[in-house]
Amino acid sequence: xxxxxxxYAAYTIIWAGVFLYILKLHLAQNKLxxxxxxxxxxxxxxxx
Amino acid sequence: xxxxxxxxxxxxMVEFRNKQMINSYLILSLMILASFRFAFxxxxxxxxxxxxxxxxxxxxxxGMFSLSPTYKREIEQGTREALLFAPISVSTIYFGxxxxxxxxxxxxxxxxxxxFFVFFPLNIPDFLALLTVVAIGTIGIAALGNIxxxxxxxxxxxEVMLPVLLIPVLLFTIIISSIxxxxxxxAGGNLLDVMQEVRFILAFDVVFIAVGYLLIDYxxxx
Amino acid sequence: MxxxxxxxxxxxxxxxxxTLISIYLALIYTPSHETMGDVQRIFYFHVASAWVSYLAFGxxxxxxxxxxxxxxxxxxxxxxxxVEIGIIFCTLGIITGSxxxxxxxxxxxxxxxxxxxxxxxxxxxxIAYLALRANAKSRTSKANLSAVFGIIGFVCIPFSFxxxxxxxxxxxxxxxxxxxxxQASMAFALxxxxxxxxxxxxxxxxxxxxxxxxxxxxxxxxxxxxx
Amino acid sequence: xxxxxxxxxxxxxxxxxxxVLNGVNLTLNKGDRYILFGSNGAGKTTLVKILSxxxxxxxxELTLFGKKIQRRSNETKARIGFMSHxxxxxxxxxxxxxxxxxxxxxxxxxxxxxxxxxxxxxGLYHRAHDxxxxxxxxxxxxLSLARAILHSPDIIFLxxxxxxxxxxxxxxxxDIIVRLNKVGxxxxxxxxxxxKGFDIANRSSILSKGRIVYEVEGAEKKNFPEKYRDxxxxxxx
Numbered sequence: 193x194x195x196x197x198x199x200y201a202a203y204t205i206i207w208a209g210v211f212l213y214i215l216k217l218h219l220a221q222n223k224l225x226x227x228x229x230x231x232x233x234x235x236x237x238x239x240x
Numbered sequence: 241x242x243x244x245x246x247x248x249x250x251x252x253m254v255e256f257r258n259k260q261m262i263n264s265y266l267i268l269s270l271m272i273l274a275s276f277r278f279a280f281x282x283x284x285x286x287x288x289x290x291x292x293x294x295x296x297x298x299x300x301x302x303g304m305f306s307l308s309p310t311y312k313r314e315i316e317q318g319t320r321e322a323l324l325f326a327p328i329s330v331s332t333i334y335f336g337x338x339x340x341x342x343x344x345x346x347x348x349x350x351x352x353x354x355x356f357f358v359f360f361p362l363n364i365p366d367f368l369a370l371l372t373v374v375a376i377g378t379i380g381i382a383a384l385g386n387i388x389x390x391x392x393x394x395x396x397x398x399e400v401m402l403p404v405l406l407i408p409v410l411l412f413t414i415i416i417s418s419i420x421x422x423x424x425x426x427a428g429g430n431l432l433d434v435m436q437e438v439r440f441i442l443a444f445d446v447v448f449i450a451v452g453y454l455l456i457d458y459x460x461x462x
Numbered sequence: 463m464x465x466x467x468x469x470x471x472x473x474x475x476x477x478x479x480x481t482l483i484s485i486y487l488a489l490i491y492t493p494s495h496e497t498m499g500d501v502q503r504i505f506y507f508h509v510a511s512a513w514v515s516y517l518a519f520g521x522x523x524x525x526x527x528x529x530x531x532x533x534x535x536x537x538x539x540x541x542x543x544x545v546e547i548g549i550i551f552c553t554l555g556i557i558t559g560s561x562x563x564x565x566x567x568x569x570x571x572x573x574x575x576x577x578x579x580x581x582x583x584x585x586x587x588x589i590a591y592l593a594l595r596a597n598a599k600s601r602t603s604k605a606n607l608s609a610v611f612g613i614i615g616f617v618c619i620p621f622s623f624x625x626x627x628x629x630x631x632x633x634x635x636x637x638x639x640x641x642x643x644x645q646a647s648m649a650f651a652l653x654x655x656x657x658x659x660x661x662x663x664x665x666x667x668x669x670x671x672x673x674x675x676x677x678x679x680x681x682x683x684x685x686x687x688x689x
Numbered sequence: 690x691x692x693x694x695x696x697x698x699x700x701x702x703x704x705x706x707x708x709v710l711n712g713v714n715l716t717l718n719k720g721d722r723y724i725l726f727g728s729n730g731a732g733k734t735t736l737v738k739i740l741s742x743x744x745x746x747x748x749x750e751l752t753l754f755g756k757k758i759q760r761r762s763n764e765t766k767a768r769i770g771f772m773s774h775x776x777x778x779x780x781x782x783x784x785x786x787x788x789x790x791x792x793x794x795x796x797x798x799x800x801x802x803x804x805x806x807x808x809x810x811x812g813l814y815h816r817a818h819d820x821x822x823x824x825x826x827x828x829x830x831x832l833s834l835a836r837a838i839l840h841s842p843d844i845i846f847l848x849x850x851x852x853x854x855x856x857x858x859x860x861x862x863x864d865i866i867v868r869l870n871k872v873g874x875x876x877x878x879x880x881x882x883x884x885k886g887f888d889i890a891n892r893s894s895i896l897s898k899g900r901i902v903y904e905v906e907g908a909e910k911k912n913f914p915e916k917y918r919d920x921x922x923x924x925x926x
Contacts, residue, residue: 195499195500195501195565196500196501198501198504198561198562198564198565199500199501199503199504201561202504202507202508202557202558202561202562203504203507205554205557205558205561206507206511206554206558209550209553209554210481210554210662213547213550213666214474214666214669217666217669217670217673218669220673221669221672221673221676224673224676224677224680225676227680228676228679228680228683231680231683231684231687232683234687235683235686235687238687242793242796243793243794243796245793246790246793246794247794249790250779250782250790253781253782253786254779254781254782257781257782257820258781317778317779317780318773318775318776318777319775319777319778319779321743321771321773321775321777322771322777322791322836323794324743325741325743325766325769325771326766326791326794326795327763327764327766327767327794327795328763328794329763384614387610387614388614391594391607391610391611394598394599394603394607395594395597395598395599395607396597396598396599397597401593401594401597404589404590404593405590405593405594405611407586407590408583408586408587408589408590408615408618409587409590409614409615409618412579412583412586412618412622412625412626413618413621413622413624413625414621414625416625416626416628416629417624417625417628417629420625420628420629420631436628436631437628440621440624440625440628444621447617447621448614448617451613451614451617455530455610455613455614458530458606458609458610459606459607459610461606600704600705601705681706682706684706685706
């Protein structure tokens with residue numbers, strides 16, 4: 193029975209790792225998108 | 241070719257005239273071996289098994305001492321640009337420095353081997369085979385080490401970056417196979433027994449001299 | 463930009479579906495291993511993660527070559543993004559490898575197992591690559607030097623492989639063939655897991671490259687705004 | 690019209706997002722003594738490195754000795770001399786050994802006489818075999834000048850040559866320039882202080898914000914200093 197602990201541990205680590213990484217990429221993407229939008233507004237504001 | 245000789249001689253003159261550089265190399269090698277001797281003096285161990293790892297780890301450090309200033313010195317003295325101005329191909333600089341490094345490391349290794357046999361009394365049936373393995377192993381260390389030293393000289397904290405970059409590429413490839421070859425020799429083998437390692441190390445040398453020749457341009461350009 | 467986003471979501475969806483199927487295959491569809499029992503099910507995703515890290519490093523190698531030839535920073539961004547993904551899957555591969563080694567061989571790490579050895583060598587090379595980029599002084603020198611180191615690291619892999627083979631001769635350990643009898647269903651589950659992870663890798667690469675591109679756009683705008 | 694040794698067409702160079710040179714146009718004729726002024730950071734050193742083919746420009750075209758410069762070609766480099774405020778010398782080697790090393794790199798023929806005569810000319814013959822670690826700044830600059838003209842290049846670039854030169858060294862520098870200029874060598878100086886070297890130049894110009902904003906030929910050099918000051922003020926203003 194004790195072996196299964198390793199199985200659970202391995203699977204949680206893999207899927208937690210993959211999921212967290214996808215989440216991190218997703219959050220970073222949104223943050224950067226907003227930053228670009230905001231900077232573009234400043235740029236347009238400066239030009240007019 | 242004349243330019244390679246010129247750079248080779250210049251490197252040797254700069255290296256051997258720098259008194260404190262040579263002294264520090266010798267003292268550091270002495271300290272490494274003494275610390276190994278001290279570390280292993282408490283446990284009884286079959287010397288022939290531990291001898292080759294100790295030897296090659298000391299060689300690795302010796303190599304690192306001599307490799308770290310090679311390109312860094314040129315930047316600090318501002319002479320690197322002068323070399324790029326000269327009408328020579330960049331690979332000439334690589335070969336000149338590689339050969340100079342090789343000679344310096346070999347001298348250091350002879351000194352270390354001398355100390356080694358004092359600290360760890362051991363008889364080697366085929367001493368010539370040991371010298372060949374050490375020589376071709378050092379060619380690999382100098383060839384690849386030179387490229388990595390050129391890379392790390394362009395980086396911040398280059399003293400730290402040299403070992404960080406050098407260990408993954410050198411330790412698991414040439415150092416391991418040299419260790420297995422030397423331990424075979426220490427256990428009484430002769431050159432024929434280690435032919436497989438010798439061929440492997442020679443292949444490593446050839447490949448990384450070629451890689452150095454091809455890539456040094458991109459490392460030293462603006 | 464819009465087409466890219468749709469394509470990315472399609473790939474993500476595809477990757478998620480494939481991964482779910484591969485989990486089903488690994489846990490339920492395949493029988494448990496006669497000798498090792500259910501813990502052997504780690505094997506599928508251990509191999510898949512290790513495979514992705516080798517694939518990622520291969521992409522870095524080719525991207526580095528193409529950068530040196532074309533001097534186009536796009537290749538450098540791909541090389542860097544691939545390394546970041548590669549190091550994550552390499553770490554996962556090593557952790558699952560040792561978690562699987564403990565019950566089966568009783569020890570967390572076995573130097574003799576050249577698969578684990580090569581994955582660790584690759585892990586060190588990834589770390590060195592990232593350390594190199596962290597200490598580079600200018601954008602061009604960062605791209606040049608990391609491309610060169612990526613190539614050197616890639617050439618080292620077969621040599622580490624060979625060195626380990628030679629090392630084995632002096633310490634011939636009867637390497638309990640961990641794979642052992644791989645039944646058809648297990649082989650299928652393995653291939654499926656590898657395929658699912660490859661699609662996942664492609665998605666992650668696209669997402670990471672987009673993020674790096676956005677960072678560059680921001681720098682350009684900041685320069686204009688500030689200028 | 691004398692032969693055009695160097696033609697540079699809208700050279701641009703930026704480091705990261707910092708634009709250093711935006712559109713530099715420049716022509717050097719054989720025998721010119723061209724001096725380029727500019728405040729620190731105007732991009733002088735970058736420009737001189739690009740013109741001497743050691744740094745590649747982002748865009749723009751450079752033709753040296755009639756050949757367009759792609760990657761660094763060795764025959765062009767053999768005809769270029771460069772003297773920088775970095776002396777390019779190895780302090781562990783003696784003056785003679787330094788010049789001998791560079792003579793080998795540039796494969797200079799009958800190098801013994803050449804080195805001997807050059808050392809005499811820069812007044813270092815008596816110190817030929819001392820290590821240059823013990824040399825003063827002025828002596829190192831003079832040796833660096835000897836090194837730059839050792840392989841008798843056709844075009845010599847000088848980056849702030851007068852900094853750190855004592856008066857005697859300046860006379861030596863000027864004599865050498867006049868001597869070599871007579872035999873058709875071309876000189877390209879860059880400096881930020883107007884006092885030195887201005888009188889021997891036959892063409893001068895000012896680099897500001899990455900472009901050449903003012904250029905003047907031989908005779909009307911009179912109001913050049915005032916123009917230079919206005920441009921500097923304008924840069925700061």
